[in-house]
Amino acid sequence: MSLDLRELEEDLREETDVCVIGSGGGGAVAAAEIAAGGRSVVVLEQGPHWTAPDFTQREEEMLPRLFEEAGMRQTVDGSVIVLQGRNVGGSTVHNLCYCFRAPEPVLRLWQREFGLGSLTSEALAPSFEQVERNLRVKRIREDEINAMNRVIRAGAEKLGYSGLVAKHNRENCVQSGFCILGCFFGAKQSMLVTYVPRAEQAGARILASARAERIETQGGRVRRVRGHAVGEAGRTGRSFEIGAKVVVLAAGAVASPDLLLRSGIANSSGLVGRNLHLHPQVMLAGIFEESLQPYRGIPQSYVVDEFIDLERDPRSGYYLMPVTGFPTLTAAGLPGFGCDHFRFMKSFDRLAGLLVLLHDQSSGSVRPGASLGSPEIRYALEEGDRRRLARGLVHSAEVLFAGGARRVVVPYWVDPLVLEPGDALGAIEERGIHEGEIAISAAHPQSTCGMGSDPSKSVVNEFGESHDVSGLFVADMSVFPTSLGAPPQITTAALADRTARHILERWPELAA
Amino acid sequence: MTSASPLHATRRGFLRLAATSAALAAVARLPVASALSANGSETVFFSAYEREILTRVVERMVATGAAEAPAVRETRTIEVIDRLCLGLDPEVSGVLPTLLRLVEWGPVLFEFTFTRFSKMSDAEKDASLRAWMTSRIGLRRRAFYALRNLSYLGYYSQEATWALIGYRGPFRLDEEAPA
Numbered sequence A: 001m002s003l004d005l006r007e008l009e010e011d012l013r014e015e016t017d018v019c020v021i022g023s024g025g026g027g028a029v030a031a032a033e034i035a036a037g038g039r040s041v042v043v044l045e046q047g048p049h050w051t052a053p054d055f056t057q058r059e060e061e062m063l064p065r066l067f068e069e070a071g072m073r074q075t076v077d078g079s080v081i082v083l084q085g086r087n088v089g090g091s092t093v094h095n096l097c098y099c100f101r102a103p104e105p106v107l108r109l110w111q112r113e114f115g116l117g118s119l120t121s122e123a124l125a126p127s128f129e130q131v132e133r134n135l136r137v138k139r140i141r142e143d144e145i146n147a148m149n150r151v152i153r154a155g156a157e158k159l160g161y162s163g164l165v166a167k168h169n170r171e172n173c174v175q176s177g178f179c180i181l182g183c184f185f186g187a188k189q190s191m192l193v194t195y196v197p198r199a200e201q202a203g204a205r206i207l208a209s210a211r212a213e214r215i216e217t218q219g220g221r222v223r224r225v226r227g228h229a230v231g232e233a234g235r236t237g238r239s240f241e242i243g244a245k246v247v248v249l250a251a252g253a254v255a256s257p258d259l260l261l262r263s264g265i266a267n268s269s270g271l272v273g274r275n276l277h278l279h280p281q282v283m284l285a286g287i288f289e290e291s292l293q294p295y296r297g298i299p300q301s302y303v304v305d306e307f308i309d310l311e312r313d314p315r316s317g318y319y320l321m322p323v324t325g326f327p328t329l330t331a332a333g334l335p336g337f338g339c340d341h342f343r344f345m346k347s348f349d350r351l352a353g354l355l356v357l358l359h360d361q362s363s364g365s366v367r368p369g370a371s372l373g374s375p376e377i378r379y380a381l382e383e384g385d386r387r388r389l390a391r392g393l394v395h396s397a398e399v400l401f402a403g404g405a406r407r408v409v410v411p412y413w414v415d416p417l418v419l420e421p422g423d424a425l426g427a428i429e430e431r432g433i434h435e436g437e438i439a440i441s442a443a444h445p446q447s448t449c450g451m452g453s454d455p456s457k458s459v460v461n462e463f464g465e466s467h468d469v470s471g472l473f474v475a476d477m478s479v480f481p482t483s484l485g486a487p488p489q490i491t492t493a494a495l496a497d498r499t500a501r502h503i504l505e506r507w508p509e510l511a512a
Numbered sequence B: 001m002t003s004a005s006p007l008h009a010t011r012r013g014f015l016r017l018a019a020t021s022a023a024l025a026a027v028a029r030l031p032v033a034s035a036l037s038a039n040g041s042e043t044v045f046f047s048a049y050e051r052e053i054l055t056r057v058v059e060r061m062v063a064t065g066a067a068e069a070p071a072v073r074e075t076r077t078i079e080v081i082d083r084l085c086l087g088l089d090p091e092v093s094g095v096l097p098t099l100l101r102l103v104e105w106g107p108v109l110f111e112f113t114f115t116r117f118s119k120m121s122d123a124e125k126d127a128s129l130r131a132w133m134t135s136r137i138g139l140r141r142r143a144f145y146a147l148r149n150l151s152y153l154g155y156y157s158q159e160a161t162w163a164l165i166g167y168r169g170p171f172r173l174d175e176e177a178p179a
Helices: A027-036 A059-066 A104-114 A121-134 A147-159 A195-201 A252-263 A327-333 A338-345 A383-402 A426-431 A489-505 A507-511 B011-029 B048-061 B077-087 B096-109 B122-133 B138-155 B159-165
Strands: A002-004 A012-021 A041-044 A080-082 A163-165 A205-208 A210-218 A221-230 A236-249 A281-287 A302-304 A318-323 A351-358 A363-367 A376-380 A407-410 A417-419 A440-442 A472-474
Touching: A012 A027, A027 A041, A027 A195, A027 A236, A027 A489, A041 A210, A041 A236, A059 A327, A059 B077, A059 B138, A080 A376, A104 A121, A121 A489, A147 A163, A147 A302, A147 A318, A147 A351, A147 A383, A195 A205, A210 A236, A210 A252, A236 A252, A236 A489, A236 A507, A252 A363, A281 A383, A318 A383, A327 A338, A327 A351, A327 B138, A327 B159, A338 B048, A351 A383, A383 A407, A383 A426, A417 A426, A489 A507, B048 B077, B048 B096, B048 B122, B048 B138, B077 B138, B096 B122, B096 B138, B122 B138
Parallel strands: A002 A205, A012 A041, A012 A236, A041 A205, A080 A440, A236 A472
Antiparallel strands: A163 A302, A210 A221, A221 A236, A281 A351, A281 A407, A281 A440, A302 A318, A318 A351, A363 A376, A407 A417
């Protein structure tokens, strides 16, 4: 059952076994599994509960509905746009459905350096399998690869670069291409149409437009969550108070540490909100002779993995991933303004975007901001990561030219590079990557409440439980000890599944 | 971030902006110029005065040089921006009205000319906006991109602009599949 707290006429007080904060890739899974295990569950989601008919395929309507700060959330210095969901289903409603398990070399790094000996592929397999079954994960079919992905694949194969057709979580996809604005056709198997209904069927109550503002403890145990209904323009409504024996915090790697810091709990390590990784991404655009209609069909089906070798180096590398946008998103990523900008924009339907997604060693932090809706996010690229991003752009340009691009635009905000076949690509590395000179975005904030066995070097243990507060668990991308080095949807869900199983197994102790 | 980062606003930069803000307080009290008086405003977030400045900014941001491009004033571009800003957290949107006044008086405050933005020729307006885009003060550049991206959101949401860029709009089940 779902209730939008903006409709409340009086303050709300409830008691439940488990309160889950957040309904995205981690929270929805935890809620569904714990409710299915027989515990009463209340889910708090600060965004509204939109459903497929609300996804109008129009940017001006969907960006404010689905994204934090209408897609304009950014780091304090403005150098990185941070995309995060703000709705029931979280970022899974707008993500592009890449489905990767946690890379084994990264799991081994976590086992070795963070004392997470139980996080093996074998131990996680039941959770991965369960999640993939419920999200209907499958390989994208050849006939589902759109024209933009085809030219990128052709370019990569011509150069002999390693790549793969990815797995995804869509069912009966009609190839609308509007995945990033929510699926009007209900084909995307996001949390909204999988785990959230499953949680509701098992008796969980979904409270939408409910912003958790404080987690309270008593005697070293979690006790209740307080907050307010929140509506448009940050307007607050009635207050709520949810008493719970267990709290599962799954609000994402920005909001989760923000809430812990505001609550003044679970931070004996001093690491809450630290160690932020973003998987930062930069993109360039190839302009082709023929129309590609890049905005139709599955946006990301192919991925170039030539430049990430996690066996050799589990801490760095990058993928090249196709990227598309609708007019506004595309316009925002292109340089200049006025007629200078339009000379690129008029090629909109002939553009193929290719982004470099970095497995970053750079890090940043999250701190409470001046208002509840706007935490302060800081992030700075290290020199090695700058070089890798620049090198990635060179490889991206190679791929696009090999795929038939007539021009490649490297979208530096001022004096963009416009390259033609045969031009020296070293110009990109000479120019380099510097914050504020080129668009950098991030859709995978992570690692701000890291897992580990040592309470002085981590925030939660191998099951996501706080080292400091009994009954407090974290079940989102915050718990990754390092950058994951792969799209995180499946790993986030699998770790949340594992956390839920652990809570059920330990329930008598947790409830005592 | 390295000290070479152009976004790393210097202390001097902040002081200049703070000084500008003080000047803005005075600017905000200036009488609205007759050329910028209410003109059939349908905006709620922006006042008629701010709406007119915004319109003139958007006109230059989305200039195409193409005769067939719809004029900003013939579309609902500004209403779309207004609606978006109305729904944003005031922490995010609250600065925009002040920013528009700053753009309007920017040529006087930053470039020491005697002409307000709205009174400038198109080429002069572009030069003024370019000064924002390339400013050494990170906050000025961020302000520029906020206005730029709002302009694109408003303008390219208008169906009349889609043919210009070869965009087919929302997908319909009876649509012919792309090649």
